[in-house]
Amino acid sequence: MSDVRIEPSVLSGSILVPPSKSAAHRAVICSALAGGGNLFEDGVEYLSNDIRATIRAMKTLLSGTDGTPVQVYCGESGSTLRFLIPVAAALGIPAMFTGEGRLPQRPIGVYLDCLPQHGVKCETAGGLPLAIHGKLTPGKFILPGNVSSQFITGLLLALPVLDGGSEIRLSTPLESAGYVDMTIDILKDFGIKIEAEENGWIVPGNQSYSVPPYKPYKVERDWSQAAFFLAAGTLGGKIRLEGLNPDSRQGDRAAEMLFRSFGADIAWEGKQLTVTPKKRNGIEIDAAQIPDLVPVLAATAALCRGQTRIYNAQRLRIKESDRLAAMADGLTRLGGKVKETEDGLLIDGVKTLHGGEVNGCNDHRIVMAFAIAALKADGCVTIHDAQSVRKSYPDFFEDYNRLGGKAYVVRMG
Numbered sequence: 001m002s003d004v005r006i007e008p009s010v011l012s013g014s015i016l017v018p019p020s021k022s023a024a025h026r027a028v029i030c031s032a033l034a035g036g037g038n039l040f041e042d043g044v045e046y047l048s049n050d051i052r053a054t055i056r057a058m059k060t061l062l063s064g065t066d067g068t069p070v071q072v073y074c075g076e077s078g079s080t081l082r083f084l085i086p087v088a089a090a091l092g093i094p095a096m097f098t099g100e101g102r103l104p105q106r107p108i109g110v111y112l113d114c115l116p117q118h119g120v121k122c123e124t125a126g127g128l129p130l131a132i133h134g135k136l137t138p139g140k141f142i143l144p145g146n147v148s149s150q151f152i153t154g155l156l157l158a159l160p161v162l163d164g165g166s167e168i169r170l171s172t173p174l175e176s177a178g179y180v181d182m183t184i185d186i187l188k189d190f191g192i193k194i195e196a197e198e199n200g201w202i203v204p205g206n207q208s209y210s211v212p213p214y215k216p217y218k219v220e221r222d223w224s225q226a227a228f229f230l231a232a233g234t235l236g237g238k239i240r241l242e243g244l245n246p247d248s249r250q251g252d253r254a255a256e257m258l259f260r261s262f263g264a265d266i267a268w269e270g271k272q273l274t275v276t277p278k279k280r281n282g283i284e285i286d287a288a289q290i291p292d293l294v295p296v297l298a299a300t301a302a303l304c305r306g307q308t309r310i311y312n313a314q315r316l317r318i319k320e321s322d323r324l325a326a327m328a329d330g331l332t333r334l335g336g337k338v339k340e341t342e343d344g345l346l347i348d349g350v351k352t353l354h355g356g357e358v359n360g361c362n363d364h365r366i367v368m369a370f371a372i373a374a375l376k377a378d379g380c381v382t383i384h385d386a387q388s389v390r391k392s393y394p395d396f397f398e399d400y401n402r403l404g405g406k407a408y409v410v411r412m413g
């Protein structure tokens, strides 16, 4: 376990945004299913714990063709787990899924409801470990759209290889929709066709994954991680973000518009997105499509004039931590005025925060959000569980310090 101690500072300068974790998960799985091995140039040298988990899990799965159950360890990665359960089932590979941190408790009930109706036995005492056996059969899959879009992505990755066509129907409206769009785009790159329908998708069967004709395969840069530096620029100096795709279909592409609404001056200068502080006012935020932005939006809102209301964010409670409780607790400890509501946060901005100690809750996005809030504290902030940034952004504090931040890791583990 490690703590990071942060002195207030102003971040400024240029930063190359890391590759998208979400896109990398999908590309690794598609590439493995295409028999393509490692297709990447500038994605996988940047190995976060979650992407390592997916690479390792795919290797394990593809080694398991002799009928003996394979152990698929997913670390703390919800994506790895929820993407690979149906993939293993589609390949007919019996598997035992395990994980750590909060992962064993994160919901998998959607699969426990729909997979047994399609030939897959699921054995679990609740969450993980989960044992599955049986080969997934094609057909109609009815599932909610508002628990996690990762169940839909998992099925979209798995169903194309079955020996008949399938249909996915949503019983409740889709949240985190951008992630499903990303899945369909990346599937297309690997030769897989999905047809969108009014309330779901048609997935033709008997399809084969194929290696894209162009190599290396480029993984887009990560708008969710870019948001931490858009926030830092909103609160401090001028920051240039390099590598982002302005036409990205990542849902968190909305960060540009959201930080502009907070009052920051945000502009494209050629291929670079620049952010400069201007004014800072509270805003209304519907979080249904952008769950991963909420911690850093909350940290920014704590330092904006007036009130910010974040709503439709219930699913934040079932991530690596209860992110609504974690942000309310930590920001309050630093002198912020934050109230938790059932589905979000009500934040009354203050001029400055004060120093103190906050719990990162073993959650990378909570740690990074507090590191941004700490820029504007009038004393030192200690964040516990700082090591959790390795889940998605191992170099976060190096990049932070390169921009002039003063973050010191005081205990490593």
Ligand SMILES: O=C(O)C1=C[C@@H](OP(=O)(O)O)[C@@H](O)[C@H](O)C1
Binding pocket: 021, 022, 023, 025, 079, 147, 148, 149, 150, 153, 175, 176, 179, 180, 291, 292, 315
């Ligand atoms: O598909 C993905 O890559 C993701 C989907 C989202 O989860 P939910 O659909 O559960 O909100 C997001 O929070 C997660 O970080 C990554």
Ligand SMILES: C=C(OP(=O)(O)O)C(=O)O
Binding pocket: 050, 076, 077, 078, 079, 080, 292, 319, 320, 365, 392
């Ligand atoms: C929730 C996240 O990831 P996952 O669900 O894959 O664990 C995240 O990266 O914020």
